[in-house]
Amino acid sequence: DSGVTQTPKHLITATGQRVTLRCSPRSGDLSVYWYQQSLDQGLQFLIQYYNGEERAKGNILERFSAQQFPDLHSELNLSSLELGDSALYFCASSSGAGGTYEQYFGPGTRLTVT
Amino acid sequence: EDKVVQSPLSLVVHEGDTVTLNCSYEVTNFRSLLWYKQEKKAPTFLFMLTSSGIEKKSGRLSSILDKKELFSILNITATQTGDSAVYLCAVDSNYQLIWGAGTKLIIKP
Numbered sequence: 001d002s003g004v005t006q007t008p009k010h011l012i013t014a015t016g017q018r019v020t021l022r023c024s025p026r027s028g029d030l031s032v033y034w035y036q037q038s039l040d041q042g043l044q045f046l047i048q049y050y051n052g053e054e055r056a057k058g059n060i061l062e063r064f065s066a067q068q069f070p071d072l073h074s075e076l077n078l079s080s081l082e083l084g085d086s087a088l089y090f091c092a093s094s095s096g097a098g099g100t101y102e103q104y105f106g107p108g109t110r111l112t113v114t
Numbered sequence: 115e116d117k118v119v120q121s122p123l124s125l126v127v128h129e130g131d132t133v134t135l136n137c138s139y140e141v142t143n144f145r146s147l148l149w150y151k152q153e154k155k156a157p158t159f160l161f162m163l164t165s166s167g168i169e170k171k172s173g174r175l176s177s178i179l180d181k182k183e184l185f186s187i188l189n190i191t192a193t194q195t196g197d198s199a200v201y202l203c204a205v206d207s208n209y210q211l212i213w214g215a216g217t218k219l220i221i222k223p
Contacts, residue, residue: 042202043202045211045213048210090156102162103148104159105156105157107155107156108155
């Protein structure tokens, strides 16, 4: 158990809908990262927050947005969902910003868009 | 454009064999290289390498970084079926991790 929690574990929704994925980092960690992993694909970095501020942006679509709240939990919002958005979405946390800090991954949210 | 390339993409070996997984990179501002193991769930951290030529070891796993030739290898000796997983390499460039596609390792009993 990494100490990172994600809810929900599974989500099934229809195209065009909007969903929110939630992540609570490990106690004391200030950075939260969001990743997308499609079937048989590598991890795609979406976005990173550090202590409430956006720190880095990866391949995140304009239909997706995220935020980190004062209590450091984070939410990833996915809107106008398409079939291709079906994937495993991971949240990770680290104590600092950047790759010199080990990232701890949550169990993921499996999103299925039908 | 920053990129991380892992090879091979997949590998099937028998229990007891030794395997070497490769990770090469081209990034603008190298800070560190990390290895993760992903079984059916979330990736778990294995090693972080920042200095060239210094081997990191953990049991049967070891890794080394060559900053001159821009690559790292992950060795697993005396493989066991529990080593079956996808092994991911990531490089920190400008405080952002660039991930490789992973090597899928299958260990046959």
